[in-house]
Amino acid sequence: MTTRNRKPEDLRSARWFAPDDLRGFGHRSRIMQMGYAPEDWVGRPVIAIINTWSDINPCHAHFKQRVEDVKRGVFQAGGFPIELPAISLSENFVKPTTMLYRNMLAMDTEELIRSHPVDGVVLMGGCDKTTPGLLLGATSANLPSIYIPAGPMLRGNWKGKTLGSGSDAWKYWDERRAGNITKEDWVEVEGGIARSHGHCMTMGTASTMTAIAEAVGMTLPGASSIPAPDVNHIRMCAEAGRRAVEMVWEDLTPSKIQTRPAYENAIAVAMAMGCSTNAVIHLIAMARRAGHDVGLDDFEIASRKVPVIANVRPSGAAYLMEDFYFAGGLPALMTRIRCHLHLDCLTVTGRTLGENIARAEVYNDDVIRTVDNAIYEEGALAVLKGNLAPDGCVMKPSACEPRLRQHSGPALVFDDYPSMKAAIDDDNLEVTADHILVLRNAGPQGGPGMPEWGMLPIPKKLVKQGVRDMLRLSDARMSGTSYGACILHVSPEAHVGGPLALVRTGDIITVDIPARRITLEVSDEELEMRRALLPERKPRFERGYGWMFSKHIRQAHEGCDFDFLETSHGGPVAEPDIF
Template identity: 50%
Template sequence: MSDLRSRGWFDAPSKNGILHRSWLRSEGLPDDSFTGRPVIGIAQSWSELTPCNAHLREVAEHVKRGVWQAGGVPFEFPTSSIGETMVRPSAMLLRNLVAMDLEETLRGNPVDGVVLLAGCDKTTPAYLLGAASTDLPSLLVTGGPMLNGRWRGGTVGSGTAVWTMTEDHRAGRMTDADLAEAESCMSRSRGHCMTMGTASTMALLTEVLGMQMPGTAELPADDARRRTTSHLAGRRIVEMVAEDLRPSAILTREAFENAVRVNAAIGGSTNAVVHLLALARRIGVPLDLDDFDSLARAVPTIVDVMPSGRFLMEDFAYAGGLGAVLGQLGDLVHRETIGVSGRTLDDAYAGAQRWNTEVIRDLDEPFQPAGTGTAVLRGNLAPRGAVLKQSAASPDLMVHRGRALVWDDYEDYLRDADDPELDVQPGDVLVLRGAGPKGYPGMPEIANLPLPAKMLAAGVTDMVRISDARMSGTSYGTVVLHVCPESAVGGPLAAVRSGDTIELDVPGRRLQLDITDEELAERLSSITPTPWPATRGYQKLYVDHVLQADEGADFDFLVGVEPATIPRRSQ
């Protein structure tokens, strides 16, 4: 492998080569580590503050075994790690930071290929973004979902159960003791959320995009096969370096179309929309918001997994996983795309079986019919679009007109929602604004507002909610998300007043504030945009440069690919 990028370090003449080699010898490396073996980076998002990724050091050891076995030299390195369960205001605020961290680490070091170890919601897309920008041979390994939560003889799903149980607790249907007991039963193994939240969704979409080894995304974190497949991933990345198989050859328009359609089939997270848009813009593939509606219209939801359905990811894995889904989708996906395995989608999943027809349904007897995936809405409230997850919404609210109740601050809403005197009716439309990429900042997962206590006591289980924020992939409800442009940059959402009438027509893909164009323009002319008042550090960089949701909420200066070359010498 005479053209290895790492040789620019280790074959350097005189003191430069001596410096690079001698300092690494302190790690106990033999001489032939510097004589043409491919150097494989293992990007590590392990952190004890990221519970979903807390087992990735063990995964890294299995990857290393495979790299050594195949003749490579592995180097594990850390990046920033972000856990959606811990980080405030949102891990999304730091997604671009992790992507930059990875990108600059790859650019500045003698790495020929990289294995990306991720799992929690934003670590997976962050690593994909950084790898796409450098375009080195790259392979992603996710940590896998937790085992099913078990409580009082039934299953409970991480995230999804949090929303349902806290609502029951606020309504007085669940005691403090019940809630504490359920909490301890919900996350009972290593791994990320075992519902079809963003972590599981992005793991599966990474695999169908071709950036993860076939048949690995759905394996539970504590399944021994995950360690085996991690070992095999270590072997495979060495072969990819020899083949010069890069993300730019894998992440094609056809691969993105497959991901959009599979997202509809699995009832995947709306967060996938933002991440796939950002990734496509990084790699230079044309993809826009409307593609998520038009490409998915012919695809039914065939996976019965929470939050849309009943089962959990462990059940999905044992039912046949992604391979079984692709088998049902047939010609709805492009079957000649190439992945990190070096094989076509058709070859990689040849022989995949389906073992449970309740969890993974037939295409002609789906869990939900075609056209019930992500809906892209437009109208005078969202001229650049908004999204709604139909599979998680209430059918009786898909066409709705109601009185708007507006909040500019999430904490204010939470206070008011518990007020028994709040003036709210079941048909009202709850509006939260100031929560988009520039407004909060980071576009947090707060759009699925908890229902007012007064409504819960009356037995109301869903209301229309509208926001420029996101919602967790584990959540559910008739929630309009990612309203674009956001209110903080002067988007029409900023002009809504409590008492206005809002019309939602999901079949017609329409979101409309019932005032004239002239009145809307007059209201907006008197409003001063109010981005988050960041004054320093990364938050200021973020607010100054983040793009809107329909552009993936990436940074304006990171769009596009700049392949990693050998940097200038430092000595």
């Protein structure tokens, strides 16, 4: 039985429905117009279910049914559910990138909560940008909120081989470019790599961010690991609906859960999971919305302490998220890095993280390794700084060839994605495996929206020679399902005059991951001469959301949030006036 810290008359929704005046009449009569009676809402918490389902979002294809399970749970606990659709950011189809619209979803979520007669919130997401977008908005709104992850899809299959989202797409595309598989083989891979609804089942951005939501304390224990088609996912949705009602009575808000120690837990878990590089941007934005000045240094501290122990592609070689779930899931992994976690952090269950994982067990020591038998001895990510990235850049050394962790080589520079794409398959391209491919003008402003272009293709002539990894450098992002020696999020970006804009083909770049350094071997005097020659940049947008984006987007090391949405611009949403 939940502890009631509030009375029915304290409910926020009562401000709409309780007053015996003309405005209250309008609210009651219109909800009765939809077939509801006072018994549906009087004295009951109204729970908003913010659903990011759409007909073109395969990660969320099951949400059309799952929302009914959430509603069932809300009804069971004595609440009144209302479904509020939000913008659906389908990673596979939205161009130029869903990252351009993450903050739009955050604003959509915040304003849906602000403007409607709701007491608590269930957030339904999972596809890459939906998790941070929904949580950013709910954090700013600060009503009792619980997150439902979409869950990973089932493992793929082709000719008896296990396929993993993204990771094997890149792998077999290179094999096709090298002439090792046929077009017919490729079509079979297309049909076998995604066998069910749900998000990517590798440790891509989707699985990373849902794990982070759980580590922060915003999901039910184990929720982030459940495969989307598993019946336990249905049960979890109903339980989340029930729990949302209890959280309203307890007045358990995100601000009580999302403490700085909770975000330190999330960073530690991300490192142990072999997380997506995108975790850096989203976690920084989320923590800052919660009022905590988390930055790249926090990731670097965790990276030196917490090893990668999840043997899940692309950092691991063998397994996928379905295997991870059956090995015990995220609660089990957290038991193995217990010494790096703040176990007293409160979660949406009303219990601490330590209480939530007390009974968790690891059932397969090869899927979830021990710290002494880690996949990679340090955390998944490394933060590099130097004259080429004074505000930092990010790399995933756990997913690259060891020989490239200390390397110097000449730059081969591309100013935009089309020119890179046109050149990369040219057999006459002057490039060796020692070159460092550079793509610039692909950051938050330059992309626009910082697209996932950072995993530059290996030049075709090198693929034919058997090369499968080389250093690549960009102010773009890359898919969390990607792998290889890709250095990303170079900040400040080239489009705003960052040092990346000054690099020329042939310049020597030195990368030293153990020392966390990246250096452009060009004198300061020469760089200043080049800076004077930089052309003036024109705005990417003249109107609409894009114009607002260009005016207010922060750089990658700041989380790419809008400046006017940061905590310094105010705390929880102001309540609308009810007349």
